[in-house]
Amino acid sequence: MDKPEQTKKPMLSFDxxxxxxxxxxxxxxxNEENDVLLFLKRKNYFYKxxxxxxxxxxxxxxxxxxxxxxxxDMELRYVMLKLCLDIEHATKSYILRITTNDPKEDGYEIVKNVIETDDNPKKFKNDIFSNVTKFDTSDNxxxxxxxxxxxxxNPPIWIVLELSSFGKLRGFLKYLSTQRENNSDLQYLERSFKYINILRNNCAHNNPLINNDIFIDEKALPHYIVTTLGSDGIWSEIYKRPLLLNTALALKAHKKLCSDSSHQHRIEDLNQWLERANQKKHLYSDCEIKKMIELMKKIVDIYV
Incomplete structure (x- = not known):
């Protein structure tokens, strides 16, 4: 059966x-139409x-x-991306430090085990090396x-970590956390990493953060995540909002992994963002964004 022909929407002119x-x-x-036109032409695009x-x-x-x-929203993405890049670098250093300090580890066996335990080992390995490939026209x-x-x-851990994307690090955290069940930091990182990765990808791909993710989502969360955040003073009104959940988990990971000075820089970045977000707080008196900004301040204060 032929698919119905897709109806094309007309591209709108600026007017x-x-x-x-x-x-x-x-x-x-x-009297403000010219200002609106200029903004649409030069500073942001209509579809966002x-x-x-x-x-x-x-x-x-x-x-x-x-x-x-x-x-x-744009300024929040910039702040969060720096936070996530810090976590990425620190996570790679952390994995390498654990591996180097293990006398039973040669740096090759861990990579072999992580690749073999992935659902699609061939794709996992190819993805790691995908950024250092070149297409050769002589043999296509x-x-x-x-x-x-x-x-x-037979790749060693130091090569693999150099090439691995943020998301691929989770496989190494998962493997190490099963080998070291008493390491609370590893357990936390492995279980929170997928949420931090969502935040990182949205920032890196320039996706809006201030969207439906600031509203309460009643979807159940893993008990570990709820109790871990709860012990820090993060309550359900915060962790049921996906953006705030991801932010809290990222800030907690950053505080665990990064230096005190690095963490304070990111706290300063977020406080500057909060100051900027409140400059026109009168606009948000009847908007969910007002509540999001207030709760973001609570998170920053908890993980300062």
């Missing part, structure tokens, strides 16, 4: 975008702004509010570049 906002979101006065409108519906009352949401194949090609058959 049409202003009209759409006026018809579907909020009233735009004639539309995602905020779809999410918050009638809570967005003006173009000034829409611009402010897009700005604080991808080849791994040197010096990495010589390590592909």
């Amino acid at each position: 049409d975008q202003v009209k759409w906002l006026n018809d579907n979101a909020f009233r735009i006065d004639k 702004l539309q995602s905020y409108i779809d999410c918050f519906e009638l809570q967005i009352k003006s173009f000034d509010m829409l611009v402010d949401i897009s700005t604080i 194949k991808k080849h791994i570049l040197e010096p990495y090609a010589s390590h592909f058959d």
